[in-house]
Amino acid sequence: MSVSARAGEPTENRLLASLPGDEYERLLPNLQQVSFSLGEVVYEFGGHLDYVYFPTTAIVSLLYTMENGSSAEMGLTGNDGVVGIALFMGGGTMPNRAVVQSAGAALRMKAKVLQDEFAQGRKFQHLLLRYTQALITQISQTAVCNRLHSVDQQLCRWLLLSHDRLKTDQLIMTQELIANMLGVRREGVTVAAGRLQDAGAISYVRGHIKILDRQKLEETVCECYRVVKDEFDRLLG
Amino acid sequence: MSVSARAGEPTENRLLASLPGDEYERLLPNLQQVSFSLGEVVYEFGGHLDYVYFPTTAIVSLLYTMENGSSAEMGLTGNDGVVGIALFMGGGTMPNRAVVQSAGAALRMKAKVLQDEFAQGRKFQHLLLRYTQALITQISQTAVCNRLHSVDQQLCRWLLLSHDRLKTDQLIMTQELIANMLGVRREGVTVAAGRLQDAGAISYVRGHIKILDRQKLEETVCECYRVVKDEFDRLLG
DNA sequence: AGCCGTCTGTGCGCTAGGCCACATAGGTGA
DNA sequence: TCACCTATGTGGCCTAGCGCACAGACGGCT
Numbered sequence: 001m002s003v004s005a006r007a008g009e010p011t012e013n014r015l016l017a018s019l020p021g022d023e024y025e026r027l028l029p030n031l032q033q034v035s036f037s038l039g040e041v042v043y044e045f046g047g048h049l050d051y052v053y054f055p056t057t058a059i060v061s062l063l064y065t066m067e068n069g070s071s072a073e074m075g076l077t078g079n080d081g082v083v084g085i086a087l088f089m090g091g092g093t094m095p096n097r098a099v100v101q102s103a104g105a106a107l108r109m110k111a112k113v114l115q116d117e118f119a120q121g122r123k124f125q126h127l128l129l130r131y132t133q134a135l136i137t138q139i140s141q142t143a144v145c146n147r148l149h150s151v152d153q154q155l156c157r158w159l160l161l162s163h164d165r166l167k168t169d170q171l172i173m174t175q176e177l178i179a180n181m182l183g184v185r186r187e188g189v190t191v192a193a194g195r196l197q198d199a200g201a202i203s204y205v206r207g208h209i210k211i212l213d214r215q216k217l218e219e220t221v222c223e224c225y226r227v228v229k230d231e232f233d234r235l236l237g
Numbered sequence: 238m239s240v241s242a243r244a245g246e247p248t249e250n251r252l253l254a255s256l257p258g259d260e261y262e263r264l265l266p267n268l269q270q271v272s273f274s275l276g277e278v279v280y281e282f283g284g285h286l287d288y289v290y291f292p293t294t295a296i297v298s299l300l301y302t303m304e305n306g307s308s309a310e311m312g313l314t315g316n317d318g319v320v321g322i323a324l325f326m327g328g329g330t331m332p333n334r335a336v337v338q339s340a341g342a343a344l345r346m347k348a349k350v351l352q353d354e355f356a357q358g359r360k361f362q363h364l365l366l367r368y369t370q371a372l373i374t375q376i377s378q379t380a381v382c383n384r385l386h387s388v389d390q391q392l393c394r395w396l397l398l399s400h401d402r403l404k405t406d407q408l409i410m411t412q413e414l415i416a417n418m419l420g421v422r423r424e425g426v427t428v429a430a431g432r433l434q435d436a437g438a439i440s441y442v443r444g445h446i447k448i449l450d451r452q453k454l455e456e457t458v459c460e461c462y463r464v465v466k467d468e469f470d471r472l473l474g
Numbered sequence: 475a476g477c478c479g480t481c482t483g484t485g486c487g488c489t490a491g492g493c494c495a496c497a498t499a500g501g502t503g504a
Numbered sequence: 505t506c507a508c509c510t511a512t513g514t515g516g517c518c519t520a521g522c523g524c525a526c527a528g529a530c531g532g533c534t
Contacts, residue, residue, distance in 0.1 A: 072385060089367065095377065132326060135373075147421075187484085421492090430512090
């Protein structure tokens, strides 16, 4: 993680962009731009956080790793949210891992500043809580989807959720990493991605996925994607 | 749902029991005892709630039902929590269904009262947020467990989570209903429960499950159970 | 060009768990 | 007591997805 002198454009994060003028002004001096590289660990299970992060171009996956090393994603956060909710929910330590899934920038804020502002009980608090509720919906839907839907559908869901949080049609991500996110085998991703390629929805070359036909993805995906998207739009739109 | 004149003993709910004296006193007149019967729907997906519920002896499952009718549980709440978190998280409508999984009593509080008290930003708010974080851990772990673990292990997890929230060793619950909760087939529950019976861990007769040997269940269950339990104890203990 | 490490494709055998079809066994009420 | 309903047990067949093994295939480096 590297730190820049000052924030580029905080309004690139939807949460920050929703703040009313005075709160925004008050928080602005406390934001610092950082950039994350692919695969970087934002925090570990049980870890302590000194900052919360408001991604602008980065995407961060929340996942849980089992004792035997297998892992699965529970949710992901991009420029629509914040990483480190335990800091204002009162938990202190984090109940999961957070890994950078797409390299990019984020704005960080000292835990203390966040907590003080949260305690004011104004718009900022409400935004953070609404985001948390949206995240709960995302995690819930992941649970349901894991139980009931095929790897093909889940890959679509994952691609669409990621695509929504990116400015480009290009994802940098090996099948191995996707497999870890989805909690399936690498080969399982290969065949699912192969089917999507045959359908002309994506192209996949050595860690570079290109979304060719978003429409096709939306036709293949299960209802879980829409439930999550609608809830995010409703709560934060 | 039937309503009684006044609350029996609010401290039967761990959240309420953790309140400091003055806040407890202030809330007490606003609590009303209700009793739920098995299978009753507390709220529907997208529904609106006039009350939040603090279960004392009831257990409520949060689940999501797909368009095709299949369903899966994302978490469950007993006397350690509260049903209706969207009311203080700011969502308004509920992103899931809540169904009574074990008949019993709860204390209800008017949404307005809850929200006003929450806005005070005192201990009550902190408790509710910490509970919400614990719930997030539970839902996350359900997601991971759904992906990575066997029906046997999940049945154990479910039995232990339920048992923790009951005063007796007796659960009233058909295999059909458990299957809906776990998002698996009824026959899958039959064979898993059969194995647990053979091992002497439970007995199962027409909707009456008896926990005979909790130790055995804990040996069979996956690590997910302990992760969730530890987090609840840490945050609310 | 040639080497090598990483990423992707593919095939094969195996198992868990899905769907379907019954068989049986406690209850419950006439 | 018998009819009937609901809950549970069981078996057969099928598919998705796992584990494993290995074969390309691309790209960077010398």
